[in-house]
Amino acid sequence: MWFYLFASIFIFLETAFFNHFQFFSVKPNLILLLVTIFSFYFNFDKLKVVLFCLFCGFLKDIFSIASFGTHMFIFSCLGISLSYISQKFLRYNWIFIIPLFILATIGQGVIYVAIQDFFFGGDLSLASLPWKTLILEIIYGLVIFFIFFKVIKRCVIDRLL
Amino acid sequence: MANKNKTILLFVVFVIVTFLLIKSPQTSSLPQKIALNLSRLPLKLVGLSLIPFESAVNFNRILGEATLLKKENQQLKLYLMQLQEAAAQNSRLRELLGFKQSSPFALVIARVISFDASNIRRSLVIDKGRNYKIRIGNPVITSDGMVGVVAEVGNSASRILLISDTDFSIAAKVKRSNAIGIISGSLEGVCKLKYLDLDDDIQRGDEIISSGENSRFPAGIPIGTVTDISKEQSGLTVFAVVKPKVRLSALEEVLVIINY
Numbered sequence: 276m277w278f279y280l281f282a283s284i285f286i287f288l289e290t291a292f293f294n295h296f297q298f299f300s301v302k303p304n305l306i307l308l309l310v311t312i313f314s315f316y317f318n319f320d321k322l323k324v325v326l327f328c329l330f331c332g333f334l335k336d337i338f339s340i341a342s343f344g345t346h347m348f349i350f351s352c353l354g355i356s357l358s359y360i361s362q363k364f365l366r367y368n369w370i371f372i373i374p375l376f377i378l379a380t381i382g383q384g385v386i387y388v389a390i391q392d393f394f395f396g397g398d399l400s401l402a403s404l405p406w407k408t409l410i411l412e413i414i415y416g417l418v419i420f421f422i423f424f425k426v427i428k429r430c431v432i433d434r435l436l
Numbered sequence: 437m438a439n440k441n442k443t444i445l446l447f448v449v450f451v452i453v454t455f456l457l458i459k460s461p462q463t464s465s466l467p468q469k470i471a472l473n474l475s476r477l478p479l480k481l482v483g484l485s486l487i488p489f490e491s492a493v494n495f496n497r498i499l500g501e502a503t504l505l506k507k508e509n510q511q512l513k514l515y516l517m518q519l520q521e522a523a524a525q526n527s528r529l530r531e532l533l534g535f536k537q538s539s540p541f542a543l544v545i546a547r548v549i550s551f552d553a554s555n556i557r558r559s560l561v562i563d564k565g566r567n568y569k570i571r572i573g574n575p576v577i578t579s580d581g582m583v584g585v586v587a588e589v590g591n592s593a594s595r596i597l598l599i600s601d602t603d604f605s606i607a608a609k610v611k612r613s614n615a616i617g618i619i620s621g622s623l624e625g626v627c628k629l630k631y632l633d634l635d636d637d638i639q640r641g642d643e644i645i646s647s648g649e650n651s652r653f654p655a656g657i658p659i660g661t662v663t664d665i666s667k668e669q670s671g672l673t674v675f676a677v678v679k680p681k682v683r684l685s686a687l688e689e690v691l692v693i694i695n696y
Contacts, residue, residue, distance in 0.1 A: 286553060287475075287478055287479065289553055290479065290550040290551055290552070290553050290561075291479045291549065291550040291551075294550070294551045294685070297685055297686075300625060300685040301555050302551075302555065304555065306553070322446065325446060325450070329450065333467075334553075335553045335554065336467070336468070337467050337468050337470075337471035337475075338471065338475070338550070338552070338553035339552050339553045339554045339557055339559070340552055340557050340558075340559035340587060340588075340595060340597060340601065340603070341554060341557050343467060343468055346553075346554070347450070348450075348451070351450060384556065387556060388623075391602075403622070403623060404623070405555075405556050405622075405623035405624045405625075407624055408555050408556055408623070408624055408625070412555050
């Protein structure tokens, strides 16, 4: 429940608050950060992960010009993959959230380009991935992660696990 | 095991549903329209909460700007008087020549309340909608130049597709040489003037304006300045990278042309 509340607050911060604090026209992807943290800590319950990712994708979709369903699809693919990776290969150490978040950000771009190619037949290809935007998104996301992670962990994760 | 099967089943059902949703954007945009209406107030509150903080931080800059604007306002008032006189004279002369009176733009001023949730799509939400006669396809500008086009309309809010988005495309031309191309955005948010002929006269620093050939936008609205020119991969056409006149990531107010 706490994570759902965080997601609902974060979407408003992302769309209305962080526009004033853009870093080279890029704002932090708070929802993706939340999806990564959730998939990492709740990797034992895939159903929970998919439902949370669907909710986050739904929020992102209704506040974006992208076709409805795009982010729901992207986030649940990422959620399943990240929880699988963290369950099989990683230990419960928060430091592993960093490579997972980097992977999630790049994965998000790749899936988005693939969806565009598949459904809308655009001239988009992996070569046209917005690398600059993705790298800035990773940097800004990690800065926010270091600022807020301890708060989220102490208030929510430690109580839930 | 049962839990695992349930998850896989849920995931497969979800993939099919989302594929269907993405495939039919017209029917699936209903939740986005509902959200557009419902989220106006909270978005406005979150955005407005920053204004006093920003004002305090930028106090000196705002004071300087206010002084400059006062001076500019006085000059503009004088200029307006001259223009009104010229317009009246123009009207009299048109009447004498029997020309039909051309109607000026009908504009709606709107405040930007939020930007796109994704970093690779470019759109924004304004606090005016159908109540102010805003319709899908209406051009959106500022005093500096082109911003985008209305893509979704709710009762009291609308979503604007920015010129730097991949889905945006309109006919534009080089002001100096009249070379015509299509202006559109990219995932990086860079505007490009595409499909220019190899022998078209275009150079860095050229100003790009709307051509008016696409009925969505009136002709002559400034779009941006050429910063770079390259050949397309096919080698058959040329594209120019265009730096928009308007700082799209820092917009606070826009003008919607509802009639032209």
